[in-house]
Amino acid sequence: MVSSTSSQYHHVIDGIVRPRPLKPGNPMVVRAQEEDGGLKANGGLSKPDNPSSGMSSGRSTPLPPDAPPSAVSISSARRQKRAQQKHRLFPTIDYAARVSHFDPKSDYRDFRGFFVLFWIGLAIMVITSMLRNIKDTGFPFRAGVWSLLTERVWQLALSDGAMVLSTSLSLPLHKLFRNSKGWLRWENGGMAIQSIYQAAWLVLWVNWPFMLSWTWTAQVFFTLHTITFLMKMHSYAFYNGHLSTTEHRLSALDNPKSASTAAAVRYPSISSRLSEYDGAKEKKTHTDEDEALDELREDLALELTSPLGQVTYPQNLTLGNCVDYMLCPTLCYEIEYPRTERIQYLELFWKTLAVFGCIFLLTVTSEEFIVPVLHDASLRLDNAPSTSETLLILSETISLLLFPFMVTFLLVFLVVFEYVLGAFAEITCFADRHFYSDWWNSCDWLEFSREWNIPVHHFLRRHVYGASRPYMSRNMSTLVTFLLSALGHELVMGCITKKLRGYGFLAQMLQLPIVALQRTRWVKGKRLFN
Numbered sequence: 001m002v003s004s005t006s007s008q009y010h011h012v013i014d015g016i017v018r019p020r021p022l023k024p025g026n027p028m029v030v031r032a033q034e035e036d037g038g039l040k041a042n043g044g045l046s047k048p049d050n051p052s053s054g055m056s057s058g059r060s061t062p063l064p065p066d067a068p069p070s071a072v073s074i075s076s077a078r079r080q081k082r083a084q085q086k087h088r089l090f091p092t093i094d095y096a097a098r099v100s101h102f103d104p105k106s107d108y109r110d111f112r113g114f115f116v117l118f119w120i121g122l123a124i125m126v127i128t129s130m131l132r133n134i135k136d137t138g139f140p141f142r143a144g145v146w147s148l149l150t151e152r153v154w155q156l157a158l159s160d161g162a163m164v165l166s167t168s169l170s171l172p173l174h175k176l177f178r179n180s181k182g183w184l185r186w187e188n189g190g191m192a193i194q195s196i197y198q199a200a201w202l203v204l205w206v207n208w209p210f211m212l213s214w215t216w217t218a219q220v221f222f223t224l225h226t227i228t229f230l231m232k233m234h235s236y237a238f239y240n241g242h243l244s245t246t247e248h249r250l251s252a253l254d255n256p257k258s259a260s261t262a263a264a265v266r267y268p269s270i271s272s273r274l275s276e277y278d279g280a281k282e283k284k285t286h287t288d289e290d291e292a293l294d295e296l297r298e299d300l301a302l303e304l305t306s307p308l309g310q311v312t313y314p315q316n317l318t319l320g321n322c323v324d325y326m327l328c329p330t331l332c333y334e335i336e337y338p339r340t341e342r343i344q345y346l347e348l349f350w351k352t353l354a355v356f357g358c359i360f361l362l363t364v365t366s367e368e369f370i371v372p373v374l375h376d377a378s379l380r381l382d383n384a385p386s387t388s389e390t391l392l393i394l395s396e397t398i399s400l401l402l403f404p405f406m407v408t409f410l411l412v413f414l415v416v417f418e419y420v421l422g423a424f425a426e427i428t429c430f431a432d433r434h435f436y437s438d439w440w441n442s443c444d445w446l447e448f449s450r451e452w453n454i455p456v457h458h459f460l461r462r463h464v465y466g467a468s469r470p471y472m473s474r475n476m477s478t479l480v481t482f483l484l485s486a487l488g489h490e491l492v493m494g495c496i497t498k499k500l501r502g503y504g505f506l507a508q509m510l511q512l513p514i515v516a517l518q519r520t521r522w523v524k525g526k527r528l529f530n
Contacts, residue, residue: 068251068254069253069254069297070250070251070253070254070297070301073250073297073298073300073301074250074301074304074305074312093330093332093334093458093462094307095307095330095334095337095338095431095432096338096431096432096434097338097340097431097432098431098432098433098434099433099434100417100418100422100433100434100435100436101436101437101438103433118410122361122407125364125365126361126364129364129368141364141367142367142368145363145366145367145371146363146367148215148217149217149359149363151214151215151218152212152214152215152218153218155212155214156214156218156221156222159208159212159222160222160225163205163208163222163225163226163229164225164229164326166201166205167201167229167232167233167236167326168319168322168323168326169197170194170197170233170236170237170322171317171319171322173190173193173194173197173237174186174190174194174237174240174241174244174317175317176190177190177193177194177241177244178244178247178314178317185244185245185248186241186242186244186245187241187245187248190241190244191238191241194237194238194241198230198233198234198237201230201233202226202230205222205226206223206226206491208222209222209223209495216495216496216498219495219496220492220495220496223491223492223495224492227488227491227492228331229326231331231456231459231463232325232326232331232333234463235331235332235333235459235462235463236322236325236333238463238467239332239333239334240313240316240317240333242303243303243304243313243314243335244313244314246300246303246304246313247304247313247314249300250297250300250301250304253293253296253297253300305335306334306335306336307334307336308336308337308338310336311335311336312335313335315335316335316336324428327424327427327428328424328425328428328430329420329421329422329424329425329428329430329435329455330430330432330455330458331455331456331458331459332455332458332459332462332463337430337431337432338430338431338432339429339430339431340429340430340431341429342429343426343427343429344426347426348423348426348427351418351419351420351422351423351426352419352423354414354415354418354419355415355419355420355423358411358414358415358419359415361411362408362411362412362415365404365407365408365411366404366408369403369404369407370401370404370405370408373397373400373401373404374397374401377393377394377396377397380393381393381394413436413452417435417436417453418435421433421435421455422435434454435453435454435455436451436452436453436454437450437451437452437454438451439451439452443518444515444518444519444523444524445511445514445515445518446515446518449511460481460484460485464477464480464481464484465477465478465480465481468480468481479512482508482509482511482512483509485508486504486505486508486509487505489504489505489507489508490502490503490504490505490508491504492504
């Protein structure tokens with residue numbers, strides 16, 4: 001009883017027992033603290049130098065008396081409260097200074113006992129495998145999988161660097177679109193040019209491993225990295241394209257007689273549920289045209305200002321900002337991110353060491369528990385006398401592979417979302433380490449897909465579902481999102497099998513009827529079998 005009660009609380013301050021929160025804090029609270037001087041833009045704590053300064057960031061420059069209305073609107077937007085709840089036009093990710101679930105400073109640190117137990121179990125597995133190998137072969141480890149991973153590794157590294165470098169072409173392209181006064185503007189032909197470049201870029205780099213005849217492990221890594229940087233490039237180009245269009249429209253309102261005064265299109269927000277958005281535009285009535293014009297200017301100016309209020313478009317169009325975004329562990333571009341005060345080099349060292357440790361454990365697991373089972377099954381299937389014997393061999397093989405595949409999944413999850421992303425977050429001082437949530441407590445597929453891979457969920461929500469929602473129904477936008485995700489899974493499966501058989505696509509699309517079943521009143525909310 002005591003342990004059950006204590007697990008619901010995490011610490012005591014001033015004699016008051018504080019309950020352990022079930023979910024990370026609302027980023028809006030962080031922005032409210034920032035407004036009061038309690039949190040810097042980079043995530044650090046500070047005290048306001050001048051409490052009476054109110055909403056001023058201390059960085060604003062006084063405007064001349066003859067400043068155009070667009071400049072006045074931008075200046076006003078940068079002085080607005082950091083915690084403003086107003087719905088921005090384009091979906092904005094609520095980045096905030098947060099740690100991961102397995103971080104020692106996390107409110108979920110009571111879970112670390114099971115985390116340590118997991119590592120103890122893996123250590124026992126490695127020691128047992130080493131002793132068995134020494135008895136059988138005289139060597140502690142086998143080298144089959146390791147040689148597969150290290151084949152043509154320098155060719156892979158150079159190709160990967162070239163692929164990443166090629167994404168930077170989006171910056172000069174966007175500057176060309178922004179400075180154009182004709183058909184090259186983003187809303188005219190710029191979007192089409194960027195889309196064509198992205199399609200050609202994807203075709204080239206997806207076919208690159210096949211042209212060089214790489215191993216399937218190298219192909220899977222390179223393809224996953226290619227898809228990752230495709231999403232990064234798309235977010236960078238399309239969000240800046242949206243800002244470019246917004247800037248042109250705000251400048252045009254300096255002469256409102258010849259400019260469009262139609263209401264700005266508002267996309268569904270990231271934080272809202274799919275069912276909460278019932279229209280692509282918010283209809284407002286105004287009794288005065290000047291009031292409507294001022295509000296439109298305010299909406300457009302707010303859109304050009306970062307959520308933290310320190311940077312305004314186009315100040316972000318620099319090579320340094322582009323490189324920083326490519327290194328940041330996120331797939332959704334923002335003008336500005338919350339930052340930590342400094343790099344913790346000891347933490348970076350341990351995360352880097354953990355990456356190589358997990359790769360070593362993945363190699364041992366594959367070498368000892370996956371490859372031998374598959375090899376044995378292949379020999380037995382070739383000599384199976386009947387269909388029933390074949391089915392028995394397949395059933396036995398699948399049952400023998402379930403546990404090592406589960407261990408492999410957990411190790412891949414840890415190495416990617418806890419250690420690799422955590423290391424890059426440390427390198428870039430990226431404060432929001434919320435790359436996953438407690439997906440192990442999920443009760444349906446939608447909840448699991450939202451919480452086990454938060455960066456990809458944010459991208460699909462913002463750039464696929466959110467971007468298509470003003471033009472499609474809610475169900476159609478959801479279907480398009482699932483279709484795109486299924487195509488990505490099929491592409492990865494094709495790299496493994498060297499053939500496009502549709503297994504990955506079919507498995508992904510089968511989630512839709514499962515989701516429909518889990519939304520029924522007989523299943524929804526039930527925690528039986530999780």
